[in-house]
Amino acid sequence: MLNKFGPAVGxxxxxxGGAALGVSAGLPDAWAAGRTRFVTANNNPYxxxxxxxxxxxxxxxxxxxxxxxxxxxxxxxxxxxMWLAEKVDIAxxxxxxxxxxxxxxKFHDGSALxxxxxxxxxxxxxxxxxxxxxxxxxxxxxxxxxxxxARTVQFNLAKPFAVFMAVLSELWVVNSxxxxxxxxNGDWGAEWLTRNxxxxxxxxxxxxxxxxxxxxxxxxxxxxxxxxxxxxxADFRVAMETATRVLGVIKGEFNTTDGFLPAxxxxxxxxxGKVNFVEAESIRTFYFIINxxxxxxxxxxxxxxxxxxxxxxxxxNNILGGTVVRNTGIIPNPMWGAPKDLKGxxxxxxxxxxxLSQVKEKLRPLQIGAMSGYPQSEQGAQMLQAGAAKIGFDIxxxxxxxxxxxxxxxxxxxxxxxxxxxxxxxxADPHNWxxxxxxxxNFKSGNSSFYKNERVDELTDKALLLTDQEQRRPLYEEAxxxxxxxxxxxxxxxxxxxxxxTKNVKSVRFCPIGDAQDLRWxxxxx
Amino acid sequence: xxxxxxxxxxxxxxPPTLLGLTLIVFSISHIIPSDPARVLAGENAPxxxxxxxxxxxxxxxxxxxxxxxxxxxxxxxxxxxSLYTQRPVADxxxxxxxxxFELAIYAMILAVLLGLPLGVVSALxxxxxxxxxxxxxxxxGLAMAAFWLAILLQLLFSMKLNLTPVQGRIDGxxxxxxxxxxTLDAVLRGDWEMLGSSLRYLALPVMxxxxxxxxxxxxxxxxxxxxxxxxxxxxxxxxxxxxxxxxIWKYILRSALIGTLTQIGLVFGNLLAGAVVVEAVxxxxxxxxxxxxxxxxxxxxAIMGFTLFTGTVFICVNLLVDIAQAVLDxxxx
Numbered sequence: 001m002l003n004k005f006g007p008a009v010g011x012x013x014x015x016x017g018g019a020a021l022g023v024s025a026g027l028p029d030a031w032a033a034g035r036t037r038f039v040t041a042n043n044n045p046y047x048x049x050x051x052x053x054x055x056x057x058x059x060x061x062x063x064x065x066x067x068x069x070x071x072x073x074x075x076x077x078x079x080x081x082m083w084l085a086e087k088v089d090i091a092x093x094x095x096x097x098x099x100x101x102x103x104x105x106k107f108h109d110g111s112a113l114x115x116x117x118x119x120x121x122x123x124x125x126x127x128x129x130x131x132x133x134x135x136x137x138x139x140x141x142x143x144x145x146x147x148x149x150a151r152t153v154q155f156n157l158a159k160p161f162a163v164f165m166a167v168l169s170e171l172w173v174v175n176s177x178x179x180x181x182x183x184x185n186g187d188w189g190a191e192w193l194t195r196n197x198x199x200x201x202x203x204x205x206x207x208x209x210x211x212x213x214x215x216x217x218x219x220x221x222x223x224x225x226x227x228x229x230x231x232x233x234a235d236f237r238v239a240m241e242t243a244t245r246v247l248g249v250i251k252g253e254f255n256t257t258d259g260f261l262p263a264x265x266x267x268x269x270x271x272x273g274k275v276n277f278v279e280a281e282s283i284r285t286f287y288f289i290i291n292x293x294x295x296x297x298x299x300x301x302x303x304x305x306x307x308x309x310x311x312x313x314x315x316x317n318n319i320l321g322g323t324v325v326r327n328t329g330i331i332p333n334p335m336w337g338a339p340k341d342l343k344g345x346x347x348x349x350x351x352x353x354x355x356l357s358q359v360k361e362k363l364r365p366l367q368i369g370a371m372s373g374y375p376q377s378e379q380g381a382q383m384l385q386a387g388a389a390k391i392g393f394d395i396x397x398x399x400x401x402x403x404x405x406x407x408x409x410x411x412x413x414x415x416x417x418x419x420x421x422x423x424x425x426x427x428a429d430p431h432n433w434x435x436x437x438x439x440x441x442n443f444k445s446g447n448s449s450f451y452k453n454e455r456v457d458e459l460t461d462k463a464l465l466l467t468d469q470e471q472r473r474p475l476y477e478e479a480x481x482x483x484x485x486x487x488x489x490x491x492x493x494x495x496x497x498x499x500x501x502t503k504n505v506k507s508v509r510f511c512p513i514g515d516a517q518d519l520r521w522x523x524x525x526x
Numbered sequence: 527x528x529x530x531x532x533x534x535x536x537x538x539x540x541p542p543t544l545l546g547l548t549l550i551v552f553s554i555s556h557i558i559p560s561d562p563a564r565v566l567a568g569e570n571a572p573x574x575x576x577x578x579x580x581x582x583x584x585x586x587x588x589x590x591x592x593x594x595x596x597x598x599x600x601x602x603x604x605x606x607x608s609l610y611t612q613r614p615v616a617d618x619x620x621x622x623x624x625x626x627f628e629l630a631i632y633a634m635i636l637a638v639l640l641g642l643p644l645g646v647v648s649a650l651x652x653x654x655x656x657x658x659x660x661x662x663x664x665x666x667g668l669a670m671a672a673f674w675l676a677i678l679l680q681l682l683f684s685m686k687l688n689l690t691p692v693q694g695r696i697d698g699x700x701x702x703x704x705x706x707x708x709t710l711d712a713v714l715r716g717d718w719e720m721l722g723s724s725l726r727y728l729a730l731p732v733m734x735x736x737x738x739x740x741x742x743x744x745x746x747x748x749x750x751x752x753x754x755x756x757x758x759x760x761x762x763x764x765x766x767x768x769x770x771x772x773x774i775w776k777y778i779l780r781s782a783l784i785g786t787l788t789q790i791g792l793v794f795g796n797l798l799a800g801a802v803v804v805e806a807v808x809x810x811x812x813x814x815x816x817x818x819x820x821x822x823x824x825x826x827x828a829i830m831g832f833t834l835f836t837g838t839v840f841i842c843v844n845l846l847v848d849i850a851q852a853v854l855d856x857x858x859x
Contacts, residue, residue: 130575
């Protein structure tokens, strides 16, 4: 049903497509009978295959499945595993990282993956200034990464950067020889790699159609080996409509889809009896950005008043049906660095009134910019508006697409007073939630609330200089407490992942980085 | 000769019409306070990364300069690079064109095949039970939102009756394209299983497009037939004792169809626009989903490319309609 024409047509297509796509390995026996096929429905188009041009969760399946990095996030809470790297030596000054690569790692064309490929991949990211460039640009300068020998690569950082190991998970290694062959006018092979792949990952590209998605087959020679039940063929398809994805999973046209569906869609799938769910608390917090630079929101009492106007229980239990978990701070509950005793704010209109009475700035109606197409963003905005209305405080809600809201966040005068949205996990380190979005160095590139607190800056800067997690933990805990005390944002909940899988999927190893899209960890029945 | 002159006149109007269309779309898409470079760069991207993208795509230039550059590029056949797919917009559009045209053509065929006879019969049996029933169907067809109808059809035919797939264009990944129209490719290959598969996948997406189109055709055909039926020449032909079917099919229908034909041209344009929603619901890999994604991402070049392309098709179809109209009605020459 999933591919009635697979055996006949796929082989022909592969012959033509494979040559065009530059998948250099010979024809695989992928269409042999009895192979397992796993179909994912994604709510985001897979229009660029280049792992260095994109850096988002929507297209992470491309990177996770066709490419490898030195390190890789696994499990929940996420832990960082050595992946292409066998070991790492970190100099005492925290500026020199020397990695030894595992032996025998091969690219999909059969050639060996060497340290030269790692160097080229880092230079490519820095040269193209796209994708994950922002993760490295501050600390890795072009030309400073060295291949000491075929299996040893050295990163010489401009300054200590405690999350360097964590962000290396986004340094996807490309086959430098293949990509260089396709470079045109110093484009780093960008045009070619947009529609082709040159990786070493668990799956290699079979077909790609930007309008449909991509199809990949298991790379038998992958260095990490395979366990029984591993998926043989993988289809990643685009289905923009939530209802279509849900119906597709119930009907068995898809094996899975995104794990952050609205509560009613989760219930609908449960009722069908045809879907199993993998449930796990994720690391994706929902909060309101508060524009701290604009009066009266530059007054802490105004911000605290807002935090007391929001009906957390009503939102979590009534509107979201208890499918999420209250998160009183910005760092997700399961992450280290999140203070376990942080009480945060509760829905208390008397307290809100009192805080309002303490505001020194002149009060004015506030405006929330809710994101269209994201019902929870709109519902959250309306919930705060309703709470405020009960004590006679005026809040207006405007709904705009994220593409309209986002550029305004660079400018405190144009930005909305509040914006309800999520903070996803690109790498599992408290810096992702505190340093990036509340350190004042990051105005216009992460800190969209224009919050400035010298102690928070000091703590988050200091935490970046230390490599020992136990030394960093109290710094983030203190920063998180200050952010709550200052009501720097209105922190609401941490997401729970409800990954729907058809019954023939037997095991899933969920990791919040990538939301279980790493097919290596999925086993299914034939 | 007169027909040629008419076609030439219409063709001369095309460039200024398209320029006007480009100007409107360019203005609307650029007035919205959006920043595609920021969206493309991502949440944590440093400002230098955003600026680099802005420069690369010419988004840092003054708007008139951006517009001038765009128009000169389009004239030389370059519709720019999609900010999101990073590929030439023209390539993206051409790649997705067959899927949308196949959908629109089948919807059109279905709408005409059902709409014309229903319109004629409704007029001939005016105020009968059949006429009322057709009226209910057509008004409902016009009133129902395409996306709602699409979801209802999914629930009924895919989920309840298990007759059609929920989404997609063909089982698996489809064949290597000959024309890109899967049904035509299947016939050319003599692959009847593939033909059956592509028709099964077409069945649902065609309906929400065809039903409103059919409703329009029914309403205009009915009105046209009723209008012609009350003409003196029809009274005369009836009085002459001509057989009823000759009067209807030879004289009434030919005159009545002129208005319907104009509508068919307009309806075809609407089908292309309506495909945006329907394709998104059925994950149909055509121009509609491309436009839908482009709008979500503020992909200026892609939005303008789609609009310009659709506008050109619309103008061409209307040119053909004008010519057909002139053939049917010599007064129009």
